[in-house]
Amino acid sequence: ELKVEQNPLFLSMQEGKNYTIYCNYSTTSDRLYWYRQDPGKSLESLFVLLSNGAVKQEGRLMASLDTKARLSTLHITAAVHDLSATYFCAVDLDTGNQFYFGTGTSLTVIP
Amino acid sequence: DAGVTQSPTHLIKTRGQQVTLRCSPKSGHDTVSWYQQALGQGPQFIFQYYEEEERQRGNFPDRFSGHQFPNYSSELNVNALLLGDSALYLCASSFLTRLGEQYFGPGTRLTVT
Numbered sequence: 001e002l003k004v005e006q007n008p009l010f011l012s013m014q015e016g017k018n019y020t021i022y023c024n025y026s027t028t029s030d031r032l033y034w035y036r037q038d039p040g041k042s043l044e045s046l047f048v049l050l051s052n053g054a055v056k057q058e059g060r061l062m063a064s065l066d067t068k069a070r071l072s073t074l075h076i077t078a079a080v081h082d083l084s085a086t087y088f089c090a091v092d093l094d095t096g097n098q099f100y101f102g103t104g105t106s107l108t109v110i111p
Numbered sequence: 112d113a114g115v116t117q118s119p120t121h122l123i124k125t126r127g128q129q130v131t132l133r134c135s136p137k138s139g140h141d142t143v144s145w146y147q148q149a150l151g152q153g154p155q156f157i158f159q160y161y162e163e164e165e166r167q168r169g170n171f172p173d174r175f176s177g178h179q180f181p182n183y184s185s186e187l188n189v190n191a192l193l194l195g196d197s198a199l200y201l202c203a204s205s206f207l208t209r210l211g212e213q214y215f216g217p218g219t220r221l222t223v224t
Contacts, residue, residue, distance in 0.1 A: 004153075031211055042201060043154070043215040050211060088153050097144060097205045097213050098167050101153030 002027050004091050006102035013079050014110050021105045023072040023089035030067045031092040033099065034074055036085045043088065047074075079109045113138075115204050115216035123222045124192050132187040132219045136204030142166075143185040144213070145177060146201040154201055160185050161207050189221075197223045 003026040013019050023032070031050055035043040047056045049065040049072060056063050060083065062075045072089055086106045090099040116135045124130050136143050142161045146154035156169035160179035179185045183204075189196055199220050205213040 033211065033213075035215075040220075042217045045214070048211050090153075092211065097142060097203075097207070097211070098156050098159060098169075099144075099146075099154070099203075099213065100156070101146075104151075104153050 002029075002091060002093065002100045004089060004100050004102040006087075006089060006105050008105060009103060010106050010108075012108045012110060013076075015080055016078050018078065019076050021074040021076070021087055021107075023074070023102050025070050025072075025089075025091045025100070025102075027093070028067070028070070029091045029093055030065075032065050032072045033090045033092070034063050034072070035088045035090065037088060037104075038085050046087075076107075079107075081109045081111060083107060084109045115202055115214050117200075117202050117216040117219050119219060120217070121220045121222075123224060125224055126192055126194060128192050129188065129190045130192060130221060132189075132200050132202075132221070134185045134187070134202030134204075134216060136183050136185070136202075137214050140204035140206055140214075141183055142205045142207045143179060143183065144203045144205070145185070145187045146203065146215075147171070147196075148199040148201060148218075149195075150198070157187070166207075192223045194223050197221060 034046040047063040052067040054065045089102045144159040145157040148154040158168040163179045199218045202216040
C-alpha cells in the first residue's frame with residue numbers, strides 16, 4: 001500500500017522566516033501535488049509536479065520533486081500570516097487521479 | 112463555470128441511518144472521485160466513477176456505495192452509519208484522460224450522533 005508521509009506535522013514559524021515541508025512517498029510515482037486547506041474549507045490546488053526535477057514557484061512558495069528519492073519539498077520564503085493553513089501533498093499512481101494524501105502539515109505563521 | 116458543487120453543506124444523522132451526498136462535476140469533466148477526510152487527517156480515496164461505472168475503489172466497506180448519472184453527476188451513499196463515519200466528504204472531478212487536473216468541491220460535513 002502506498003504511504004505518503006509529511007514532516008513536520010505541525011509548524012509554527014515567525015513572519016519573515018524561511019522553512020521547508022517534506023513529503024516522502026513509498027512507491028514509484030512521477031506525479032505529485034500540493035494542496036492548501038483552510039479550516040473548514042476544501043482543498044485548493046497549489047502545485048502540480050509531473051516529472052523528476054520539476055520545480056514550480058508561486059509567490060512565497062516553491063515546490064520541487066525528486067522522483068528517485070521519492071521526495072517532494074515545499075519551501076516557504078519570508079513567511080507571512082496569510083500562509084497559515086494546512087498543507088497536503090498527494091501522490092497519484094498510474095491509475096488515473098486516485099490521489100493518496102499525506103498526513104498534512106499545519107502551518108501557523110506568528111507575527 | 113460553477114466548478115464542482117456538492118450538497119448538502121452540512122448534515123447530521125443518527126447511528127444506523129442512511130445518507131446520500133450529491134456532487135456535480137466541473138463542466139465537461141467525465142470522472143468523479145469521492146474522498147473522506149476525518150478531522151485532523153488527510154483525505155482518503157473512497158471510489159471513482161467513470162461512464163456510470165465504479166472504476167476504482169479504496170479500502171472502504173460495502174456500506175459505502177455510489178452512482179454516476181448520464182450527466183456525470185454523482186451520489187455517495189452510506190448505509191448503517193457509524194460514529195466513525197463523521198467526516199468531511201469531498202468530491203473531485205477530472206477528465207479521465209488528463210491526469211493531475213483534479214478539482215475538489217467544497218465538501219459535505221457529515222456528523223453522526
